[in-house]
Amino acid sequence: MTGRDRSGGTRAWGLTVAVLAALAAMWPLLPDYNQITLARVMVFAIFAIGYNILFGYTGLLSLGHALFFAAGLYAAGLGARDGGLTAVPAFLAGILAGAGLAAGVGALALRTAGVAFMIVTLMFAQAGYLALLYFNEWTRGDEGFNLPAASRTVLGLELAGADMRYGTALALFALATLIATWLARSPLGRVMVAVRENEARAAMLGYDTGRVKLAAVTISGAFSGAAGAAYGLIDGYAGATFASVQYSILPLLWVLVGGAGTVLGPLVGAVFMFYLIDLTSGLTDAYMLVAGAVLVLVTLFAPRGIMGEVRRRVARWLP
Amino acid sequence: MAAMSGPLLRAEGLTRDYGGLRAVDHVDFTLQEGEIRALIGPNGAGKTTFVGLISGRIRPSAGRVRFMGRDVTALPAHRRMRLGMAYTFQITSIFANLTVWDNVALAAQARRGAQGLAEATDAALARVGLLDRAGQVAGDLAYGHQRLLELAMGIAQAPRLLILDEPTQGLSDPEIRDFVALIRDIARGATVLLIEHNMDVVMQLATRITVLNFGAILAEGAPEEIRADARVRAAYLGG
Numbered sequence: 001m002t003g004r005d006r007s008g009g010t011r012a013w014g015l016t017v018a019v020l021a022a023l024a025a026m027w028p029l030l031p032d033y034n035q036i037t038l039a040r041v042m043v044f045a046i047f048a049i050g051y052n053i054l055f056g057y058t059g060l061l062s063l064g065h066a067l068f069f070a071a072g073l074y075a076a077g078l079g080a081r082d083g084g085l086t087a088v089p090a091f092l093a094g095i096l097a098g099a100g101l102a103a104g105v106g107a108l109a110l111r112t113a114g115v116a117f118m119i120v121t122l123m124f125a126q127a128g129y130l131a132l133l134y135f136n137e138w139t140r141g142d143e144g145f146n147l148p149a150a151s152r153t154v155l156g157l158e159l160a161g162a163d164m165r166y167g168t169a170l171a172l173f174a175l176a177t178l179i180a181t182w183l184a185r186s187p188l189g190r191v192m193v194a195v196r197e198n199e200a201r202a203a204m205l206g207y208d209t210g211r212v213k214l215a216a217v218t219i220s221g222a223f224s225g226a227a228g229a230a231y232g233l234i235d236g237y238a239g240a241t242f243a244s245v246q247y248s249i250l251p252l253l254w255v256l257v258g259g260a261g262t263v264l265g266p267l268v269g270a271v272f273m274f275y276l277i278d279l280t281s282g283l284t285d286a287y288m289l290v291a292g293a294v295l296v297l298v299t300l301f302a303p304r305g306i307m308g309e310v311r312r313r314v315a316r317w318l319p
Numbered sequence: 320m321a322a323m324s325g326p327l328l329r330a331e332g333l334t335r336d337y338g339g340l341r342a343v344d345h346v347d348f349t350l351q352e353g354e355i356r357a358l359i360g361p362n363g364a365g366k367t368t369f370v371g372l373i374s375g376r377i378r379p380s381a382g383r384v385r386f387m388g389r390d391v392t393a394l395p396a397h398r399r400m401r402l403g404m405a406y407t408f409q410i411t412s413i414f415a416n417l418t419v420w421d422n423v424a425l426a427a428q429a430r431r432g433a434q435g436l437a438e439a440t441d442a443a444l445a446r447v448g449l450l451d452r453a454g455q456v457a458g459d460l461a462y463g464h465q466r467l468l469e470l471a472m473g474i475a476q477a478p479r480l481l482i483l484d485e486p487t488q489g490l491s492d493p494e495i496r497d498f499v500a501l502i503r504d505i506a507r508g509a510t511v512l513l514i515e516h517n518m519d520v521v522m523q524l525a526t527r528i529t530v531l532n533f534g535a536i537l538a539e540g541a542p543e544e545i546r547a548d549a550r551v552r553a554a555y556l557g558g
Contacts, residue, residue, distance in 0.1 A: 191425070205429040
């Protein structure tokens with residue numbers, strides 16, 4: 001949070017806009033390979049932004065966010081394949097699926113707290129993953145399926161090209177970042193942080209902390225569903241892998257490395273992890289070992305994540 | 320202030336059991352608008368449990384609570400706060416990692432929403448003398464300032480009833496003097512119910528005193544009556 005509410009506001013927005021402008025400026029300069037990679041990273045960063053709303057701001061650690069990502073992915077994918085949805089309605093269906101499922105899971109999982117909350121969300125996500133495999137006839141869970149080309153055009157432009165992938169991912173990422181920045185500085189964002197910091201006190205100030213937490217889970221699910229739908233529509237593929245536990249751990253890692261409770265942390269974490277694995281895997285087969293070592297170092301020397309350390313050391317006003 | 324017939328707060332037969340132990344035992348209690356009521360009694364008398372029942376932090380085993388003429392027994396704590404109660408914890412409870420300003424802003428926002436938030440926050444901070452520390456992280460404040468911060472949060476909530484659980488505990492004598500003046504000032508706009516061990520503070524502040532012992536009301540009255548009460552002396556001296 002910022003110091004006094006009025007200070008830091010312009011700088012916070014300025015930095016966010018500057019980062020988005022830099023990503024836009026890189027667009028025509030990047031080779032195709034990097035455009036496609038960065039497009040994926042930006043979509044995953046939307047996922048991380050959603051995760052950060054729940055974990056970084058509200059202080060709830062979920063181990064089941066793959067479920068909400070997959071909900072968006074499959075709502076868009078199946079909607080396009082079986083329902084003939086075009087890109088925009090398919091994307092909206094993904095947001096709704098993520099938010100709706102998160103609200104349902106949240107209503108049940110929030111009866112618990114701490115470690116029990118982690119376990120319950122993990123169990124829900126595993127149940128979702130197994131259901132995708134069980135209904136394989138319909139979901140093509142094990143080998144996945146390609147989305148029909150008709151669903152992958154926006155305003156007459158095909159999403160398949162590297163250029164369009166980057167542009168679409170950037171537009172969605174920019175939108176997600178601006179919404180998240182606004183949310184973090186909104187009255188609801190302030191109360192979410194209060195719940196994270198001292199839930200008993202927040203309740204004794206008159207806040208319905210149960211409702212705040214449910215709202216955070218639902219908003220977080222909506223972002224995750226949006227990311228899943230965007231991933232499916234941009235890459236043209238849906239499969240059960242994205243519902244596996246790995247995709248519940250990844251957003252946690254991205255947020256931890258990038259900086260929990262910071263607006264730009266999710267992007268920084270996702271970019272860092274993605275290129276770390278990308279670069280090291282080109283050098284050695286033991287790239288996971290290198291990635292693991294780097295993670296240990298980051299955790300040791302920047303326990304608040306990269307942006308968290310920047311905030312602590314140089315820029316207290318960082319959103 | 321809205322016209323209201325009857326007392327600000329009324330507890331009827333309020334009871335709380337913990338296993339076999341009855342911490343609060345059929346307490347009938349009435350608080351009039353504008354009072355500064357001190358709640359005193361030996362350790363373990365059930366004072367904190369009693370205000371917990373009033374504020375809704377603790378569910379009663381039996382009995383009812385009426386606030387501003389309305390039965391609030393079934394309402395959770397956060398709903399009672401919205402109706403116009405404020406509560407400060409016995410052990411300092413602030414948002415230690417947030418700034419002083421954000422702490423008070425959270426309190427003000429709970430009551431009034433985002434409108435006029437900055438003005439209300441600044442005003443509450445100015446009243447306790449912490450405005451120049453607004454940008455500091457609350458956890459870095461000295462203990463006495465943290466207690467003042469809690470009072471500022473209470474002020475920002477603009478309550479009808481302010482419940483203070485041992486507000487002067489751990490403060491130095493000069494700090495206590497300022498605190499007493501501040502509470503008296505707050506009491507011009509709100510009814511105050513405070514648990515207090517420091518008898519000087521009680522005698523300076525209270526318009527009425529309620530003495531709790533073994534979860535029941537032992538005596539109630541004006542400060543001079545309580546001072547003269549033989550049963551109260553016996554309870555304190557372990558007679």
